[in-house]
Amino acid sequence: MVSNQPTETMVPVKEASALPSDLTPKMSARDVSVFYGEKRAIDSVSIDIETRYVTAFIGPSGCGKSTFLRALNRMNDTIPSARVTGEIRLDGVDIGTMDVVQLRARVGMVFQKPNPFPKSIYENIAYGPRIHGLAENKADLDEIVQRSLERAGLWNEVKDRLIDSGTALSGGQQQRLCIARAIAVDPEVILMDEPCSALDPIATAKIEELIDELRGRYAIIIVTHSMQQAARVSQRTAFFHLGEMVEYGSTSDIFTNPVKERTKDYITGRYG
Amino acid sequence: MTVTLILLAMGLGLAGWLAARARAVAFRSAHGVRAMKSLPQYHAWYVALWIIIPLAIFIVIWSNLAPQLVLQSVLSSPAAADLPQFDFQRRTILNEAAALATGRSATAYNAEARALAEPFREAISQTRMTGIAIALIIGLAGGAWSFLRLRPDFSARTRVERTVMVILLCASLVAILTTLGILVSLTFETIRFFGMVSPVDFLFGTHWGPDPMSDPAHADPTRYGAIPLFWGTIFIGAIIAMIVAIPLGLMSAIYLTQYAAPRWRTWLKPMLEILAGVPTVVYGYFAALTVAPAIRDWATAIGISNASSESALAAGVVMGVMIIPFVSSMADDSIAAVPQAMRDGSLAMGATTAETIKRVLVPAALPGIVAGVMLAISRAIGETMIVVMAAGAAANLSANPLEAMTTVTFQIVAMLTGEGSFDHPATLSAFALGFVLFLVTLALNFIALRVVKRFREAYD
Numbered sequence: 001m002v003s004n005q006p007t008e009t010m011v012p013v014k015e016a017s018a019l020p021s022d023l024t025p026k027m028s029a030r031d032v033s034v035f036y037g038e039k040r041a042i043d044s045v046s047i048d049i050e051t052r053y054v055t056a057f058i059g060p061s062g063c064g065k066s067t068f069l070r071a072l073n074r075m076n077d078t079i080p081s082a083r084v085t086g087e088i089r090l091d092g093v094d095i096g097t098m099d100v101v102q103l104r105a106r107v108g109m110v111f112q113k114p115n116p117f118p119k120s121i122y123e124n125i126a127y128g129p130r131i132h133g134l135a136e137n138k139a140d141l142d143e144i145v146q147r148s149l150e151r152a153g154l155w156n157e158v159k160d161r162l163i164d165s166g167t168a169l170s171g172g173q174q175q176r177l178c179i180a181r182a183i184a185v186d187p188e189v190i191l192m193d194e195p196c197s198a199l200d201p202i203a204t205a206k207i208e209e210l211i212d213e214l215r216g217r218y219a220i221i222i223v224t225h226s227m228q229q230a231a232r233v234s235q236r237t238a239f240f241h242l243g244e245m246v247e248y249g250s251t252s253d254i255f256t257n258p259v260k261e262r263t264k265d266y267i268t269g270r271y272g
Numbered sequence: 273m274t275v276t277l278i279l280l281a282m283g284l285g286l287a288g289w290l291a292a293r294a295r296a297v298a299f300r301s302a303h304g305v306r307a308m309k310s311l312p313q314y315h316a317w318y319v320a321l322w323i324i325i326p327l328a329i330f331i332v333i334w335s336n337l338a339p340q341l342v343l344q345s346v347l348s349s350p351a352a353a354d355l356p357q358f359d360f361q362r363r364t365i366l367n368e369a370a371a372l373a374t375g376r377s378a379t380a381y382n383a384e385a386r387a388l389a390e391p392f393r394e395a396i397s398q399t400r401m402t403g404i405a406i407a408l409i410i411g412l413a414g415g416a417w418s419f420l421r422l423r424p425d426f427s428a429r430t431r432v433e434r435t436v437m438v439i440l441l442c443a444s445l446v447a448i449l450t451t452l453g454i455l456v457s458l459t460f461e462t463i464r465f466f467g468m469v470s471p472v473d474f475l476f477g478t479h480w481g482p483d484p485m486s487d488p489a490h491a492d493p494t495r496y497g498a499i500p501l502f503w504g505t506i507f508i509g510a511i512i513a514m515i516v517a518i519p520l521g522l523m524s525a526i527y528l529t530q531y532a533a534p535r536w537r538t539w540l541k542p543m544l545e546i547l548a549g550v551p552t553v554v555y556g557y558f559a560a561l562t563v564a565p566a567i568r569d570w571a572t573a574i575g576i577s578n579a580s581s582e583s584a585l586a587a588g589v590v591m592g593v594m595i596i597p598f599v600s601s602m603a604d605d606s607i608a609a610v611p612q613a614m615r616d617g618s619l620a621m622g623a624t625t626a627e628t629i630k631r632v633l634v635p636a637a638l639p640g641i642v643a644g645v646m647l648a649i650s651r652a653i654g655e656t657m658i659v660v661m662a663a664g665a666a667a668n669l670s671a672n673p674l675e676a677m678t679t680v681t682f683q684i685v686a687m688l689t690g691e692g693s694f695d696h697p698a699t700l701s702a703f704a705l706g707f708v709l710f711l712v713t714l715a716l717n718f719i720a721l722r723v724v725k726r727f728r729e730a731y732d
């Protein structure tokens with residue numbers, strides 16, 4: 001089922017203009033459940049992700065945010081016990097039928113802990129373009145590397161040391177390197193799982209700024225434990241609890257005027 | 273004799289253990305648990321160790337000393353006056369008498385032996401009584417001394433702990449001292465050899481053919497050129513064997529860590545490691561009886577007429593199979609040590625598993641893989657049985673793998689078991705060869721360990 005309009009599983013938003021419902025959603029999930037063995041970690045989640053918006057996933061630890069995020073680029077395939085049911089579409093095409101290599105090139109991912117490869121900075125960025133054959137020649141590749149590093153706000157810091165190992169950078173630089181690596185293959189969606197949780201406030205501010213700049217080009221989903229961060233960087237917020245998506249709407253609504261009792265309790269810090 | 277003493281030591285130890293424990297328990301009920309610095313069994317072990325350790329030392333000394341004492345007392349008996357002076361006969365008779373006395377044989381060929389049997393028996397039983405008496409004294413003294421030191425606040429626990437540490441230290445010293453001893457004796461014999469044949473002739477000569485029957489005083493240095501042996505060793509152990517072992521080992525490690533389902537892995541990994549446990553003699557049979565003839569037939573079939581039935585290729589290939597587990601288990605460990613985050617990072621970029629292995633995992637694990645290969649080489653060049661059975665004895669300096677070739681290890685065996693006397697340069701050359709081999713494998717192991725260490729630090 002292709003759905004251009006929100007279904008009834010979505011929480012109706014009060015301010016209709018806040019949601020660009022005239023657009024086709026970039027990604028849409030319908031009744032997605034994820035199991036680890038017999039255990040259900042995500043229970044029938046349906047959500048539409050719009051492009052040019054930052055969507056924040058919030059919720060208490062263990063509620064399944066990472067699990068759901070990993071379902072969106074089929075990273076759960078790498079966990080033998082994980083099983084996904086339901087339907088996830090990218091531009092209307094079921095991702096289960098897509099080539100997983102193509103899918104992951106279009107839906108990039110940034111992890112909680114910076115994980116640069118133990119290669120040079122240049123090779124870290126060139127990794128994706130090389131395996132996907134995006135560069136015709138060395139000049140092309142140089143250009144992609146420079147552009148990606150510029151977009152990730154890292155170019156000025158590393159342009160003189162591109163041959164140094166990526167693991168020799170600071171934590172915040174490493175995380176921006178990972179973001180640059182992800183955008184080097186020109187994805188359409190970027191998934192970020194708590195990208196700032198290992199960083200200090202200054203590095204965090206840089207990444208948040210970067211996310212805000214990148215928003216114009218990509219659909220970004222960010223998992224965060226920081227309510228302030230969600231409020232600062234996102235336009236859409238989904239609240240997860242015990243494997244369910246409790247509420248989804250514009251960030252300002254979720255934070256100032258939540259519909260569900262559970263959301264209100266979480267936002268006001270009554271648990272989680 | 274020794275058995276009696278050991279049983280005695282164990283009996284005394286047990287008695288001390290029980291007594292000390294009873295005493296400690298009595299302390300505990302008298303003074304309360306809080307007053308006790310150590311648990312009763314530490315008191316018990318403290319006393320038991322004070323009995324057993326001195327006794328163990330005594331038993332070691334005594335079992336070496338006792339035969340001397342027996343012999344001395346026999347020789348001083350009147351019957352010994354008739355013994356012939358000639359050393360060989362004398363020893364035969366004494367051995368016979370000892371056999372008679374201990375009941376190992378019923379009759380003796382020499383009359384003197386029969387006469388000596390009785391003094392022997394007496395001497396043995398006397399020595400035994402003395403030994404038991406001394407052991408009793410030592411055991412009781414140690415036990416009593418330590419038992420009297422027991423107090424409620426006695427810290428038996430730290431003392432037992434310290435003693436255990438010393439025992440462990442001694443155990444590890446045995447291995448280290450053995451290694452040192454090997455090195456010293458090797459060095460010593462090597463220096464003797466180099467006194468007869470110059471190191472230059474030995475290390476750079478290209479003809480190997482020591483003659484154990486030649487005059488030891490005038491060694492012919494042109495017959496002691498070890499280059500063909502070094503070449504054979506490297507060609508078989510480090511080249512042919514590695515051509516087999518590196519790809520197979522690496523591929524099986526990759527399969528096991530990246531593709532095999534956990535259930536398969538739990539079966540396959542031990543099966544692969546069994547390869548390392550097969551006695552090398554069995555590989556030797558396999559190389560000599562199956563692989564070598566097959567290679568010769570194949571060589572003849574493709575028109576190589578002079579293929580021999582012993583070949584470097586047969587030995588090298590079988591050796592390669594033997595060391596697959598060395599390569600694969602190190603590679604397996606180092607690939608598995610690459611953080612999961614690297615793998616996830618690569619997969620999330622849209623890389624396939626094969627690309628991830630080739631571009632991220634293997635490069636990251638490379639130091640560990642290299643170290644594994646070096647350990648495998650050092651194992652291969654020290655390997656003896658396979659080359660003895662399959663590679664041949666001819667010292668050929670050739671790059672043709674179908675020819676017979678010989679290795680350092682083979683020649684060590686040949687020289688030591690040859691008919692040359694022990695101080696002949698041909699025999700001594702075995703030590704020089706062993707010394708070189710020892711240095712090379714030591715260097716390889718050392719480098720490998722350094723590489724592994726550096727690489728461990730990379731992710732911490």
Ligand SMILES: Nc1ncnc2c1ncn2[C@@H]1O[C@H](COP(=O)(O)OP(=O)(O)OP(=O)(O)O)[C@@H](O)[C@H]1O
Pocket residue numbers: 036041060061062063064065066067068079081
């Ligand atoms: N590989 C796995 N195998 C089995 N169970 C898992 C696995 N990964 C996660 N789970 C379980 O699934 C549930 C959801 O986990 P998930 O990591 O998605 O939570 P989360 O919301 O991301 O939590 P956090 O905020 O702490 O990161 C948890 O109960 C967790 O124990």
Ligand SMILES: [Mg+2]
Pocket residue numbers: 065066067193
């Ligand atoms: Mg998580």
